[in-house]
Amino acid sequence: MSFLYCRNLTFTQPGRKHPVLEGIDLSLERGELVGLLGLNGAGKSTLLRLLMGFLKPSAGEVLLAGKSLRACSASAIARHLAYVPQSHAATFPYTVRRMVELGRVPHSGLTGRSGPEDRRAVEAALERMGLERLAERPVTELSGGERQRVVLARALAQDAAGLLLDEPMAGLDYGHQIRLMALLSELAREGRLVMLTSHRPEELYVRASRVLILDHGRIEADGVPGDVVTAQRMTALYGVPLHQTDHAGNRFFHQGEEDE
């Protein structure tokens, strides 16, 4: 039984003819770090939102730990799956700590007082994202990248077995991008399912255990990074002639002549 499973998942925007996603079959296991590549508008975010249960599929269904997502309450889903949106618009100046504390809502309930376990999880999440010094600052005063780290910390505090992230690297500085990818592979090694959408095939080649390519609403490729993240596929996907160079476990893509 897969941790997160979907069959024939299809989604059509109300009032539109063509489906955004069509006939997606996926079986995602704990311990995997899954990278999702695709053009802008390929349906990557839609797939994540369907897997989270935010959107109702037009056909097909999603099973979470063997149970249909439709039969799960919002809080039951939240105890299993955490979500990091593409961007977080901060309206009210909540402190960073409060934002991270909200990650405990699925466990402690809305009115429940936070116990020692909740406080530990919040502190650990703040530390893991390097936010201790910003803990008392209002989120509205933070930069986009810092805010992204706050939302990531909230997802960590949620302590869910699955973590779905929509372009988590966008807005992060170079150092935090590298640290984030290291953290995500650590989380996967701890036995969580980590799935992220990304526009960085080279990063996924190094860190991901599995890469999917979403094109025109269908899964075009699904496999280990070595098979999927290739110059041939990237050229076909992005429509730019690319060559690859492998070096010390990394794979680099570049335009122009092939090195070897």
Place this chain on the structure above:
Amino acid sequence: MLALRRICPSSRSKGTAISASPVLIRWLALTGVVLSVLCALCLGRFPLSPQRVLGVFGYFLHLSSTDDPVARTVVMQARLPRILAALLVGSALSCGGASYQAVFRNPLVSPDLLGVLSGAAFGAAVAIILGGAVSVVQGGAFAGGLLAVGCGLLIGRSLPEGGILSLLLGGLIGNAIFTALLSLVKYLADPMDQLPAIVDWLLGSLAPSGWQELAWVSGPLIGLTAALVLCAPVLDVLSLGDDEARSLGVSVRVMRPMVIVLATFACALTISMAGIIGWIGLLVPHVARLVAGAEHRNMMPVCALLGAAGLVLADTCARSLTAGEVPLGIVTQLFGALAFIIVLRRLRRGVG
């Protein structure tokens, strides 16, 4: 525990929140309420010294035997019911406004966003035209307010996309319809007596509040305000946005309408009791956020207390500034708008 918490230099320097313990802030706000009530009991066209006011309460509580019939009448018949009404209306409007702002993720929203004011005004105007008694006008206002918001929500639901934008647009359309209907009623009203009565009612006043009105309205109003204050943690989550709220296990489909219904009922009740009192629902949540921080769990109780104190003071101004009575709606509108400039100057960073 009243000790000052560690003062956070960064948030203090930016003026988003005064970092004192939430408990201390609540006590300070409560003290503000008590002082404003005392002030309101003393001031007016017939000024009373604090001793005479306290003497009246002493007599009622059998602490003293000296009766002061004049002070007793002024306090018990004229001022106290009106002050209690101001306390209830002020806290309900403030909490309603704060809830609307959180649910719509917009700090510049006030409770009339979905048309509760125009609907209530229409309902009251129709009742006045039909020559209804005070209670009928109040009932008409209440029903009209709910009807307008109901229409707005239904229109919003019928639009594609769904979500907050549809609700806003639905509210906008509902608001427009009921504003037009109100204008129609005004146009048809007898300009000699009905039209002035409508205009007078629209300006808002706590003057007609007596013990009788209080008796039936206080229970629901206290209940609704308390429910909104208890909803504070829900407001924190809902204000993050639909996807984020859902990812934290909160059913937006259930919680958002619930908060809207509670806030709308509270506002409709205040309107039926006191007419249209603007700006309290917009301004007070900002002040509360300024003193207690943005987190709704700390901010909502302070919001209720500050709203209560604020409206008591505004009503005291309304009935003692001039020889006659200035309608309360004008006072809150004028002072509210001026105070909002100060608040916004301090809050700019938080809002932007």
